[in-house]
Amino acid sequence: MVHIVESTILDAPVEAVWAVLRDFNGFDQWHPAIADSRIDRGYTSDKIGCVRRLHLIDGSELREQLLTLSDADMAFSYCLMETPVPLLNYVAHVRLAPVTDGDRTFWHWQCRFDTPPGRETELRDMVANNIYRAGFDAVREHMGLPVSREGGNS
Template sequence: MSRSIAILSAAAGTLLLGACSAGDSSLSASQSATIAAPAADVWEAIGNFDDLDSWHPAVADTEITTGANNEPGAQRLLTLGGDGGTVTEELQSYDAEGMSYTYTIIDGVLPVSDYRATITVMPAGDNSSNVSWSGTFNAAGADDATATETINGVYKAGLDNLRGMFDE
């Protein structure tokens, strides 16, 4: 009898652990924009890891704090406008030829953890390009819907501003 209880306890523990792990699945956000400019021109505007403040309206300053710009392992400190909150990010991969980079958030004010995102510029024909910005993350300090809405808002604001820079 005690052997049966031990087996059931182990099975219940395994099921509980599996249920907890299933609840930890990543969320995702993705936005894209067609820009009225050749991909090379758009990449020139957004392709430097240390220059997010030049095209994202929520970022007041970008500073490389560790490593070298556009080199994997480089870390940037973003200072946000308004409240002056900060976000520290690390470059994971950088592909100038493929016009893409991937980064993670190490620390910051956004309601996410385990965040990983990629920005890519692709030619779209007729001297236009498509920029996609997508990421995966877990909610932290907010519910899933709020975290997802926040990240989608960050992406949309940046891409809308970028589009406006080339429409002028």
């Protein structure tokens, strides 16, 4: 099983970052890999169990289901239901926390998934770089923040 943990610091208040990330149907507004997003069955994007259908810029499609959402904890979890990439049993968790040294946000994004034998490193790197780290920089750009990894990815 592959386990990825990435984190960063954003120079923005945690409430502002949560407003962007909380919208389970809004990732197409900021993530460079996503062309468009919609929630199936007319559910709202904050309904536990809702399924988002993401069309990627390469023309492929995937479906993800919202598993948990907590405004109090500024956290949510989701799983992949259908994907063109073999990320099997993929479950991800996103959590935000205020950084008290300045009006900043700590963003923690992690996942676990299985892969076909021999593809662990390739798929770990793809998720860490093309989804998580690209997402960190894309949210910075979306919010008008400097695009920098100096806050640290770990």
